[in-house]
Each structure stands twice: as structure tokens, then as C-alpha cells.
Amino acid sequence: MSASLTIVGLGSGNPDRLTLGIVKRLQSASAVYVRTREHPVMAALEELGVESRSFDGLYESLPTFPEVYAAITDALIAAAKAGAEGDRILYAVPGHPMVAESAVSQLLRRCPEEGIELEILGGESFLDEAFVRLGFDPIEGFQLLDATGMQPSHVRPELHTLIGQVYDSFTASEAKLCLLERYPAEYEVTVGHALGVEGEETIVKVPLFELDRLEGYGNLSLIYIPADSSEQLRRRTFERLHEIVGILRSPEGCPWDREQTHESLRKNLIEETYEVLETIDEDDPEHMKEELGDLLLQILLHSQMEEETGIFNVYDVIQGLNDKLIFRHPHVxxxxxxxxxxxxxxxxxxxxxxxxxxxxxxxEKQSALSGVPRDLPALMKAYKLQKKAAKVGFDWGAVGEVLDKIAEELDELREAIAEGMPAEEQALELGDLLFAAVNAARFIGADPEEALSRTNRKFLQRFAHIEKRLLQQGKTPQDSNLEEMETLWQEAKREEG
Structure with a gap:
């Protein structure tokens, strides 16, 4: 049999708050381990004659907190297993054992597996002092976060927020970066050190951007942000966006939005997509931010229409996308x-x-060409169809063969025009020529849609040069002739270098 293990809390820092029962357990234990000596109660324990061993050295020797807590857990289990039956190993932690104590969580899981009897005795948590010293009632809505593992998605401004484990300026900086995703840089936050400890307590309020510039962070430090349901903060949340779109579509909302259907908004979805592409081509991040918002609105509107029928909502869309991304990335x-x-x-x-x-x-029973959207732009669709056909071996052997095919299709188009064939026949020959040109793009590793887009941009720039030079001469293209415009076109080409 092994020794039993007792975990006790040393409270938030005031020795007068230690319970008599915990003091007796500390004095009668076979061996006492403490997570850290950096706690105001430790001096009082020494006066009571309680000898202890600390794990402070692990914080210095191991690179991460998870490794520290894993090592503490291993050490305590080893000590208990090495002890004799009837011995009681005691582990003392700051605050309450069940609040922000990773090693305790690990011991709760592992002790039963190792056959070690485990007892936990509470102590005053730093939360108790925080509620009093910072003056808020947690029943109004409250969240406790760990500065060493915060994510922006954890932060909910509508709740009172306490952030513990703010050991140093580095963890304060990490917390600040997360909070800046939800709050303005000038937003006022509160930093508390050693709450309730006489002679050591400090409470200061600073703008968020100065959070990591303060000194004095340590084991008894925390950050507090009061609950705030203001519109300013809510507008940075996806939930508020979902709510606004629902209001727009409601009977009390916008008449135009209420009248829209999937079919009526179809062209808007396409237009907004191309407007995003334009911002990418122009390398304009500020404009891109706006256009991505317009595109996101289209997705929200279509999802809202289905939510109104009870089929699905935008959160189902998000879940489906998350499931797909995880499933299709087994290498990640x-x-x-x-x-x-x-x-x-x-x-x-x-x-x-x-x-x-x-x-x-x-x-395996589907067509090799399946999966290409019906309504893709024709140039893009030709490219995707050719790529799918090539995967199953239906392809040209070399780019030279493709160029020969382009020449052949060009001759057939010339022939159709020369013979005065119907417009429909001429259009079909033109389509064959374009399809062959797409094959050439594929063979040289170019996206035909992008290649043509670049040529369009080049044409716009050169024609703008023509208009500018003509305007300097007091003319417009309508007042000019082809020879003049061709000269200016060549001038624009030369200026491009």
C-alpha cells in the first residue's frame, strides 16, 4: 500500500484566513510539498513550525507551464507510492485547489488509476477576494480565464472577466493581444496584485495598450474587465452580425431585405465575388476588407432565408465547413x-x-468530369473540365500539339467567316479556338482566367494613356482617328518598359 495524498488551499494570501482544520493537517502531515514559496502565507507556516519542500525549481528548469505541472504531478505520485501505509503526503497550493490548479486536475485523474487515496480541502480562493475588492457580483455573468492559454474566442465582453495566472509581463502581453481582438486599445482595464493581503495589495486602472508596461506582476496578479454589453463592442462579434441580418429580414425590418429570395440575390453574390477579386488584383487591403464584408453579407442573407424555414442556419454552415476542413486535412x-x-x-x-x-x-461510377459547377464562367469551366479529363489520360502529349490545334481551329474560324456561314456556326468555331487556347494555358502552367484578366488590365491602362494624351491635345477618342490612337498605343507600350 502507498501513502495517501491530501491537497489543501492556502487561501488568497492573508494568513488570518487559513482555517484551523488546514493548519492542523499541515502540522500533522508526514511530508508537506508546496507549489511555490512565493506566497504571503509561507512566512506564517514557518512560524507554526511547518517544514515544506517547494517546486519552485521546476519553474526555472522547465520551459513551459504544462511541463511544470506534469512534473509536479509525477513527483507527488512518486512520493505517495514510496510512502508507507498510514502516511499522509500533503500538497499545498495558493488559493483554492480547484481553481486554476492544473496539477490538481491531473492528480484527480491519475490517483485513482495509481491506487492512491486522494483528499481535497478547500481554501479561500483569489476569486473570493476579487469579488469583494473589485466590487462585482458573479451572478450577473462571469468568466475566469487563464492568461497562459487565452484565445480571442474565449473573451466575451458581456460577462465580468477575470484573468488569472498573470505571472509576468510576457503573460500580460499575451493577454493584451487577445483582448485587443475584442476591445479598443484605449479601453480601461483593472490590474490587481495580492488582493486582500495587507501591505501588499495594489489595484490600478490602465488603458489596455499599457497592460504589459506595468511592473509588479507575479503569482498573485490578475486582470479584471467589467461586463460591457455596449453596441460598440458587440459590433465586433459574429453573433451581432447574425442578429442584425435577422432583424433586417424580420417583419419590423427593411422592406427591401424582406422581399429578397435566393433567386433575386443570385446576381449580387456573383457581383460581390468579382468585386473582392478586383481588390485582390489592385492589392488594396482596405478596400478588400469592405468588399469581403459585402460578400459575407450575401452568405448571411442566404443562410437567414433557410433559417426562417427551419432547414438550417449559418451556424450549421459553419459546422459543416469545420467538419469538411478537418476531414479533408488528415495530414494536419x-x-x-x-x-x-x-x-x-x-x-x-x-x-x-x-x-x-x-x-x-x-x-468510381461517376463521370470523370463530374463536380464542375454548371454556372462557372466559361473560360474557368473549360480549364476545370480539361484538368479533370487530363487526370484520366485524355490529354495532348505536348504543348506543340496544342499549338497545332490552335492553328487548325483558327483556320476553321477563318473559313467559316470567309464562306459566310451562319453566325451560330461562326460562334461555334470561335468557341473551339478559345477551348484550344485554354489547353495551351494549362500546358504552360497559366490560369487562363488570370491570364485574360491581366490582359484586360493592360488594355485598360494603355487605353487610359490614349485618352489622357488626347485630352492634353484638346481631343477625345471620338475626335481622333485610328492612326493617332495606334501611335499613342505604341507610346504606352514603350513607357511600360
Whole structure:
């Protein structure tokens, strides 16, 4: 049999708050371990004759907090197993054992597995002092966060927020970066040190951007932000966006938004997509931010229409996307490997096929050209169809053969025009020529849509040069002739270098 293990809390820092029961346990224990000696109660324990061993050295020797807490857990289990039956090993932690004590959580899980009897005795938590000294009632809505593992998604401004484990300026800086995702840089926050400890307590209020510039962070430090449900903060949340779109579509909302359907907004979705693409082409981040918002609105509107019928809502859309991203990236979220982008793409395609099988479809029985959206722009659709056909071996052998095909299709177009064939026949020959040109783009590793977009931009720039030079001469293109405009066109080409 092994010794038993007792975990006690030393309270928030005031020795007068220690319970008589915990003091007796400390005095009668076979061996006492403390997480840290950096706690105001330790001096009182020494006066009471309580000898102890601390784990402070682990904080200096190990690089991360998780490794420290894992090492503390291992050490305490080893001490208990090495002890004799009837011995009681005691582990004392600041505050309350069940508040922000990772090693305690690990001991709760591992002690039963190791056959070690475990007892936990509470102590005054730093939360008790925080509620009093900072003056808020947690029943109004409260969250406790760990500065060493915060994420922006954890922060909910509508709740009173306490952030513990703010050991130093580095963890304060990490907390600040998370909070800046939700609050303005000038937002006032409160920092408390050693709350309730006579002669040591300090409470200061600072703008958020100065949070990591303060001195005095340590084991008894925390950050407090009062609950704030103001519109200013809510407008940075996805939940508020969802709420606004719902209001716009409600009977009390906007008449225009209420009248829209999937069909009426179809063209808006396409237009907003192309406006985003334009900002990418122009390398204009500020404009891109605005246009991405307009595109997101289209997604919210279509999702809201389905939410009104009870089919799905935007959170179902998000869940579906999360599920798909995780499933199709086994090299990131599973045990597969993908040393390069090509291997990652193979994984993606393989998991797409597996998804279809899970849905009762048989990918091997589907057309090799399936999966290309019907309403893609024609140039982009031709490119995707050719790529799919090439995957199953239906492709040209070399780019020279493709260029010969372009010449052949050009001759056929010339012939159709020369013979005065119907417009429909001429258009079909033109389509064949364009399709062959797309094949050439694929063989030289160019996206035909992007290639044509770049040519369009080049044309716009050169024609703008023509208009500018003509304007300097007091003319417009309508007042000029082709020869003059061609001269200016060549001038624009030369200026491009």
C-alpha cells in the first residue's frame, strides 16, 4: 500500500484566513510539498513550525507551464507510492485547489488509476477576494480565464472577466493581444496584485495598450474587465452580425431585405465575388476588407432565408465547413503525412472521394468530369473540365500539339467567316479556338482566367494613356482617328518598359 495524498488551499494570501482544520493537517502531515514559496502565507507556516519542500525549481528548469505541472504531478505520485501505509503526503497550493490548479486536475485523474487515496480541502480562493475588492457580483455573468492559454474566442465582453495566472509581463502581453481582438486599445482595464493581503495589495486602472508596461506582476496578479454589453463592442462579434441580418429580414425590418429570395440575390453574390477579386488584383487591403464584408453579407442573407424555414442556419454552415476542413486535412488533424502542397492536394482529393462514399455515392461510377459547377464562367469551366479529363489520360502529349490545334481551329474560324456561314456556326468555331487556347494555358502552367484578366488590365491602362494624351491635345477618342490612337498605343507600350 502507498501513502495517501491530501491537497489543501492556502487561501488568497492573508494568513488570518487559513482555517484551523488546514493548519492542523499541515502540522500533522508526514511530508508537506508546496507549489511555490512565493506566497504571503509561507512566512506564517514557518512560524507554526511547518517544514515544506517547494517546486519552485521546476519553474526555472522547465520551459513551459504544462511541463511544470506534469512534473509536479509525477513527483507527488512518486512520493505517495514510496510512502508507507498510514502516511499522509500533503500538497499545498495558493488559493483554492480547484481553481486554476492544473496539477490538481491531473492528480484527480491519475490517483485513482495509481491506487492512491486522494483528499481535497478547500481554501479561500483569489476569486473570493476579487469579488469583494473589485466590487462585482458573479451572478450577473462571469468568466475566469487563464492568461497562459487565452484565445480571442474565449473573451466575451458581456460577462465580468477575470484573468488569472498573470505571472509576468510576457503573460500580460499575451493577454493584451487577445483582448485587443475584442476591445479598443484605449479601453480601461483593472490590474490587481495580492488582493486582500495587507501591505501588499495594489489595484490600478490602465488603458489596455499599457497592460504589459506595468511592473509588479507575479503569482498573485490578475486582470479584471467589467461586463460591457455596449453596441460598440458587440459590433465586433459574429453573433451581432447574425442578429442584425435577422432583424433586417424580420417583419419590423427593411422592406427591401424582406422581399429578397435566393433567386433575386443570385446576381449580387456573383457581383460581390468579382468585386473582392478586383481588390485582390489592385492589392488594396482596405478596400478588400469592405468588399469581403459585402460578400459575407450575401452568405448571411442566404443562410437567414433557410433559417426562417427551419432547414438550417449559418451556424450549421459553419459546422459543416469545420467538419469538411478537418476531414479533408488528415495530414494536419489526423495521422497522414503531406510533405508538400502536391501531397496535401492528393489527400484532399482522396478525402473528397471518401466523403462521397460515406454519403452512399460511388465516385468510381461517376463521370470523370463530374463536380464542375454548371454556372462557372466559361473560360474557368473549360480549364476545370480539361484538368479533370487530363487526370484520366485524355490529354495532348505536348504543348506543340496544342499549338497545332490552335492553328487548325483558327483556320476553321477563318473559313467559316470567309464562306459566310451562319453566325451560330461562326460562334461555334470561335468557341473551339478559345477551348484550344485554354489547353495551351494549362500546358504552360497559366490560369487562363488570370491570364485574360491581366490582359484586360493592360488594355485598360494603355487605353487610359490614349485618352489622357488626347485630352492634353484638346481631343477625345471620338475626335481622333485610328492612326493617332495606334501611335499613342505604341507610346504606352514603350513607357511600360
Amino acid at each position: 488533424f489526423g495521422g497522414e503525412n503531406a510533405p508538400d502542397a502536391e501531397a496535401a492536394l492528393r489527400n484532399w482529393e482522396g478525402m473528397k472521394a471518401e466523403e462521397k462514399r460515406l454519403k452512399g455515392l460511388e465516385p
